Amino acid sequence: MKVALWATAINLVLGVAVAYGLSRWRSGWRDLVDSLLTLPLVLPPTVLGYYLLVLLGRRGTVGAWLDHWGISPVFTWQGAVIASTLVAFPMIQKAAQAAFENVDAEYEAAARVLGLRGPAIFFRVALPLASRGITAGALLAFARALGEFGATLMIAGNMPGRTQTLSTAIYAAVQAGDDAGANTLVVVASITCVVVLLIAGRLAPGRRRP
């Protein structure tokens, strides 16, 4: 739960920033970058986890640098956050990008002739007008992060009380023959996801504020 919340929060900032940048970027490279960012959605999570392990492990490029500062994200809950963030990133980025592209360019033109600078236009016009789409994307990303299993297992392992997430805990419970524990966790996960989907559906484009 903590892992999913962190992953969603990080993605909210990162995904929205990237989405706004991409929605304003007119270049042939855009499609390539867009495709690369969608990769986590289609790649098997274990492949992602492996990439992360190679990259962030003590012998990896980034890992060696982090190790130098005494940080090692492998087999920690922060590692699980990184894995969940990466896996859920496209959910927010796609939703936010679609929302930004739906904002009529005339509104930003109006803000410009009224004397506003770029950052002010973003916070006062683009972001509020895209907020419903972004929120819907964030909820889906939260659900995705909650269900993240493969990449988390690869990088963070499954240590009860330390790096265990809801998904990995269910797996562990079933493996150990603890059916009661597994049932409880499955019900919790299912209810959370249904609630999240219900809220996301309410916020989906097409339903305007009265």
Place this chain on the structure above:
Amino acid sequence: MSIQVAIRHVATSEHRRFELDVAFATDKRRLVIYGPSGAGKTLTLRSVAGLLRPDHGRIVVNGRTLFESEQGIDIPARDRRCGYLFQDYALFPHLTVAQNIRFGREAGLRNPSRGGMDDASARWIKVFELEAVVRSYPSQLSGGQRQRTALARALAAGPDILLLDEPFSAVDPALRGRLRQELSELQATLDLPMIVITHDPADADALGDEVLEIRDGRIHHGAV
């Protein structure tokens, strides 16, 4: 006042290539550019406002050079002090009438608060008789109220010139005559120069001290 515009611009899209090559100068306070849709009226007006950067040329309003391609002068739209009335008004749908009108009065990262007010905005709300709807959202307004809100928003920012893009196309034809009259009187009271672009000859008759006709991206001088 004086307006001098001499610009060339090539706009290309998937379906067509359009060449704009317009040059005009006037000392009149009310200029109407008249022509069919697709003639380059909006491109010309957007160039003056700084929303479009022409390939070549210069734009001088009241002796202030807004754009000059040779010298690399291109004052950003936010500093041109042009009041622009968009064809469909472009009122911010997430803000109330009062917040829309106060929008250009505050330059910060946050929108004007729902309850606040400033003197200039209050004055324009009174001029346009919008007191009853200050807390309404644009979607709740009539066509005439929307136009008045958009005008108030443009004027509250303290422009040097008003640029109007098809000011009456989004309102009921029955209302147009009265709104034309209102706008004409308002312009006379404010003594603010304006450029109106339109495809409606009635607008040209009612609002133009000087009327230019534009066709296929070129100005055709003379009477309409």
